[in-house]
Amino acid sequence: MNINLISKTEWKEGLTFKLSFGKQDPIPGESRPTAGSILLMGKNLGEVSLGLENKINAETIRKTGAGIAKWLHGYDDLSIGIDLAGLDSLDVENPVLALCEGLLLGDFKFTEFKNKKSRKPSTINLLGDKKVQSEVDQAIILAEGTNLARSLAHTPANIINPETLSDICEKIAQENDLGFKVLDDKELKEMGAGAIVSVGQGSQTPSRLIVMEYKGKSPDKKPVVLVGKAITFDTGGYSIKTKTGIVGMKYDKCGGVTVAAILQTVAKLGLDTPVIGLIPAAENMISKEAYRPNDIITSLSGKTIEIISTDAEGRMVMSDTLTYAQREYNPEVLIDIATLTGGVVVALGGVRAGIFGTDQKLIDSLIDAGENVHERLWQMPLDEEYFDLIRGGDSDFKNSGGVTTASSVQGAIFLKQFIKNGTKWAHIDIAGTGTINKSAAYCPKGATGFGMRLITEYIRSL
Numbered sequence: 001m002n003i004n005l006i007s008k009t010e011w012k013e014g015l016t017f018k019l020s021f022g023k024q025d026p027i028p029g030e031s032r033p034t035a036g037s038i039l040l041m042g043k044n045l046g047e048v049s050l051g052l053e054n055k056i057n058a059e060t061i062r063k064t065g066a067g068i069a070k071w072l073h074g075y076d077d078l079s080i081g082i083d084l085a086g087l088d089s090l091d092v093e094n095p096v097l098a099l100c101e102g103l104l105l106g107d108f109k110f111t112e113f114k115n116k117k118s119r120k121p122s123t124i125n126l127l128g129d130k131k132v133q134s135e136v137d138q139a140i141i142l143a144e145g146t147n148l149a150r151s152l153a154h155t156p157a158n159i160i161n162p163e164t165l166s167d168i169c170e171k172i173a174q175e176n177d178l179g180f181k182v183l184d185d186k187e188l189k190e191m192g193a194g195a196i197v198s199v200g201q202g203s204q205t206p207s208r209l210i211v212m213e214y215k216g217k218s219p220d221k222k223p224v225v226l227v228g229k230a231i232t233f234d235t236g237g238y239s240i241k242t243k244t245g246i247v248g249m250k251y252d253k254c255g256g257v258t259v260a261a262i263l264q265t266v267a268k269l270g271l272d273t274p275v276i277g278l279i280p281a282a283e284n285m286i287s288k289e290a291y292r293p294n295d296i297i298t299s300l301s302g303k304t305i306e307i308i309s310t311d312a313e314g315r316m317v318m319s320d321t322l323t324y325a326q327r328e329y330n331p332e333v334l335i336d337i338a339t340l341t342g343g344v345v346v347a348l349g350g351v352r353a354g355i356f357g358t359d360q361k362l363i364d365s366l367i368d369a370g371e372n373v374h375e376r377l378w379q380m381p382l383d384e385e386y387f388d389l390i391r392g393g394d395s396d397f398k399n400s401g402g403v404t405t406a407s408s409v410q411g412a413i414f415l416k417q418f419i420k421n422g423t424k425w426a427h428i429d430i431a432g433t434g435t436i437n438k439s440a441a442y443c444p445k446g447a448t449g450f451g452m453r454l455i456t457e458y459i460r461s462l
């Protein structure tokens with residue numbers, strides 16, 4: 001989809017949509033205008049609804065854009081106009097940004113491996129004042145980031161493994177003038193990062209730690225350091241998943257690809273704050289080399305971990321990366337994002353991601369950013385007593401309690417063992433929100449790119 005902003009007088013002819021809204025709650029039984037519903041009133045005139053006037057917010061405007069994008073999927077190479085009149089009088093910040101996000105996110109389809117080529121992209125001519133150009137430009141960058149994360153997450157494990165993911169991140173880095181390096185499994189082993197190495201050692205393509213660096217417009221500021229889990233496929237290892245549970249495990253890299261997309265996005269937006277993206281990548285497989293339950297692993301921090309479940313692999317790769325993050329960089333804040341636990345799905349479903357952490361101000365800021373972009377969070381507890389669930393064994397602690405009790409907190413309290421006193425840290429568990437199994441307004445079934453706009457919004461607010 002191409003989006004242009006032009007003045008009304010430049011737009012000569014063609015189908016033009018006006019924005020409309022319902023005035024009040026209709027009487028019961030009468031149909032309510034839903035955001036994004038479309039009414040054609042002639043060859044050259046259509047109406048798209050923003051929903052009910054008293055319910056309009058950034059999210060309903062996104063849905064309005066998505067309604068148009070969906071409608072356009074039925075056409076080939078269509079050029080339409082959308083009259084922005086009325087948007088600026090709404091009590092919504094950056095309404096044009098929200099509309100364009102809805103258009104571009106709603107336009108996403110993962111068709112890379114389909115022989116039947118998709119239709120030619122449509123052109124949207126926004127008819128309005130030039131002063132909203134920056135909202136259009138920002139929306140394009142943000143939606144590109146989210147759609148990149150979605151598309152990488154959709155790509156299956158026979159294409160994306162830790163090595164090819166590293167190549168993809170290097171390309172993103174080159175295109176956006178980012179620093180890049182990668183530690184391979186030999187270097188990780190030498191360094192003593194036993195946790196990340198052990199998870200990947202059963203795979204033909206062993207573990208990688210991918211590093212992307214955005215210097216920022218104010219390079220003297222301390223960096224925001226992001227850690228994103230990228231298990232390119234999670235069989236569960238010897239604690240193997242079920243026939244149905246294993247399907248979709250290509251999506252266990254959602255956190256990692258989201259971090260790569262954030263690095264692209266902050267660079268394209270030219271934000272002030274330096275951002276470091278660390279992506280531990282591994283494929284959790286079964287083979288004669290694979291790690292097993294009861295193995296005792298020495299992590300990069302020196303702490304020893306007894307494996308109870310080889311399926312609790314995400315926290316393993318994350319733990320060494322959190323240690324590395326604090327050792328190599330001096331983070332202003334440390335934020336990790338991961339499809340970590342089934343427990344967070346039980347607790348919060350697909351509506352909100354769980355957030356845990358050591359710094360309430362950081363957590364509150366992330367929650368606020370999430371409300372702004374409609375990638376919503378809910379704070380979960382991290383009381384010391386939860387450590388009892390993973391205490392013991394023949395090591396310092398275990399990688400899982402082996403019970404489902406508070407299992408999302410087990411994951412988080414495990415990660416906390418690698419956080420130094422004084423580090424401002426937040427952990428976002430997107431196991432429930434990283435994918436959806438039914439199409440939503442501006443996201444088809446599959447990867448959502450959740451966290452991309454949220455964390456970018458947070459960094460932008462600094």
Ligand code: MN
Binds near residue numbers: 313
């Ligand atoms: Mn797992």
Ligand code: ZN
Binds near residue numbers: 231234311314
């Ligand atoms: Zn996993």
